[in-house]
Amino acid sequence: MRSGIGGPLRLGIVGLGRAAAQLLPSVAAHPHVVPAAGADPDPAARARFAADFGAPAFEDAESLCAHGGIDAVYVATPHQLHAGDVAVAAAHGKHVIVEKPMALTLDDCNAMTAAARRHGIVLIVGPTHGMDPAVERMREIIASGELGQLRMIVNLNYGDFLYRPRRPEELETARGGGIVYNQIPHQIEIARVLDRGPLRSVRAVAGAWDPQRPTEGAMTALLEFEDGVAASLTYSGYDHFDSDELNGWIGELGDERNAGNHGASRRALRALRGADADGEAGGEAAAHAESRIKAASGFAGRGMMRLAGGTAHQPHFGFLLVSCDGGDMRASPDGVLVYGEDGVRELPLPPGRAYPNKDRVLDELYDAVAHGVAPLHDGAWGTETVAATLALLRSARDRREIVLDALVSHGECSNVTRGE
Numbered sequence: 001m002r003s004g005i006g007g008p009l010r011l012g013i014v015g016l017g018r019a020a021a022q023l024l025p026s027v028a029a030h031p032h033v034v035p036a037a038g039a040d041p042d043p044a045a046r047a048r049f050a051a052d053f054g055a056p057a058f059e060d061a062e063s064l065c066a067h068g069g070i071d072a073v074y075v076a077t078p079h080q081l082h083a084g085d086v087a088v089a090a091a092h093g094k095h096v097i098v099e100k101p102m103a104l105t106l107d108d109c110n111a112m113t114a115a116a117r118r119h120g121i122v123l124i125v126g127p128t129h130g131m132d133p134a135v136e137r138m139r140e141i142i143a144s145g146e147l148g149q150l151r152m153i154v155n156l157n158y159g160d161f162l163y164r165p166r167r168p169e170e171l172e173t174a175r176g177g178g179i180v181y182n183q184i185p186h187q188i189e190i191a192r193v194l195d196r197g198p199l200r201s202v203r204a205v206a207g208a209w210d211p212q213r214p215t216e217g218a219m220t221a222l223l224e225f226e227d228g229v230a231a232s233l234t235y236s237g238y239d240h241f242d243s244d245e246l247n248g249w250i251g252e253l254g255d256e257r258n259a260g261n262h263g264a265s266r267r268a269l270r271a272l273r274g275a276d277a278d279g280e281a282g283g284e285a286a287a288h289a290e291s292r293i294k295a296a297s298g299f300a301g302r303g304m305m306r307l308a309g310g311t312a313h314q315p316h317f318g319f320l321l322v323s324c325d326g327g328d329m330r331a332s333p334d335g336v337l338v339y340g341e342d343g344v345r346e347l348p349l350p351p352g353r354a355y356p357n358k359d360r361v362l363d364e365l366y367d368a369v370a371h372g373v374a375p376l377h378d379g380a381w382g383t384e385t386v387a388a389t390l391a392l393l394r395s396a397r398d399r400r401e402i403v404l405d406a407l408v409s410h411g412e413c414s415n416v417t418r419g420e
């Protein structure tokens with residue numbers, strides 16, 4: 001007998017774009033969660049939601065939450081709207097999953113956590129690649145002690161992030177654009193899930209190498225946890241090398257990709273912007289066209305993003321190698337490779353119901369609401385990842401190590417750093 005709700009958990013989806021298109025297969029496949037309502041200012045997205053799920057669609061979070069038929073909302077609007085949408089949901093007593101990054105400032109993060117507490121709702125931040133089954137399996141191995149003390153984490157991801165069609169704010173750091181706000185949180189979360197302790201300090205070097213996409217497209221960073229564990233994180237979204245080459249051309253969501261399609265997103269974007277090499281051709285018109293293409297590639301244009309044939313392989317975030325005293329572990333396309341004293345063995349992982357990391361965030365919400373299980377990825381957790389993200393940006397800008405305030409771990413801190 002479940003507690004907390006009297007039937008399936010009815011989920012409202014606020015923001016019917018690409019993120020929603022990726023989560024919806026997991027919602028549709030979940031044994032205890034149903035898609036019950038949608039919200040988006042785009043009439044095409046609303047019409048598709050109503051047609052695909054036979055459920056009502058509204059213009060915004062307020063009207064969706066005022067509608068009686070939902071228990072929880074998934075906030076997948078652009079970052080700058082997360083804090084307001086979560087405040088609306090909490091005020092209506094709806095549980096929340098909010099996409100990463102939780103918000104763009106620690107003040108907003110703290111306000112969201114406080115609102116959740118005040119209104120007695122569950123607040124979960126995600127999904128991220130920290131929820132990948134391979135990362136969770138590695139964490140279990142670390143916690144079991146069989147490989148001894150965790151020492152070092154290496155994650156490297158190269159792809160086409162900066163050249164996929166973008167909204168204008170996604171190319172402006174001050175408005176949450178670039179890879180540091182959008183992609184590095186996956187790497188921070190992988191490291192944090194593996195270590196679980198507070199971060200001590202970060203040092204980063206970031207690159208904004210393309211004046212036509214004037215935001216960070218690359219970063220390399222060193223994170224040190226309080227326990228001395230180090231995480232080396234490198235990311236490039238410049239669409240030259242593609243690290244899926246190191247993973248048998250299995251894509252981020254576990255999809256099978258065509259090998260050797262390097263630079264395809266750059267070429268498509270160049271065609272969109274016109275032959276003019278300096279990129280001025282089209283200017284604002286090209287930016288609008290890019291936004292429209294992004295919208296068309298999301299839920300409004302294509303519906304939910306099903307993987308052909310289901311999830312054949314494991315989701316991942318590039319090359320992940322974890323070192324302990326007694327061995328190393330590497331995420332593989334179908335499991336975890338463990339390199340111990342007696343050679344290497346592979347621990348296979350079962351396929352998910354849809355996208356395994358997205359299944360996980362729904363499980364975490366359901367378990368919290370129905371069974372009172374405290375979620376790992378709560379407001380305080382999400383706040384610390386935002387704090388680390390902001391510290392990385394500051395470190396890159398100031399060219400120095402930034403020491404994080406340990407109080408951030410408890411979700412109560414409004415400043416990023418100490419000792420300045």
Ligand SMILES: NC(=O)c1ccc[n+]([C@@H]2O[C@H](COP(=O)([O-])OP(=O)(O)OC[C@H]3O[C@@H](n4cnc5c(N)ncnc54)[C@H](O)[C@@H]3O)[C@@H](O)[C@H]2O)c1
Pocket residue numbers: 014015016017018019020022039040041042045059060061076077078079081099100101126127128167182294295298
């Ligand atoms: N966890 C992941 O792997 C992942 C993947 C993609 C995106 N995201 C996150 O999801 C969020 C959305 O990104 P996206 O790429 O899906 O963007 P998107 O532009 O594809 O989708 C955003 C949607 O929100 C809608 N919207 C705008 N204002 C709204 C409002 N007031 N109320 C309701 N809907 C509104 C837009 O019309 C659009 O359909 C971002 O925070 C992003 O970081 C996370």
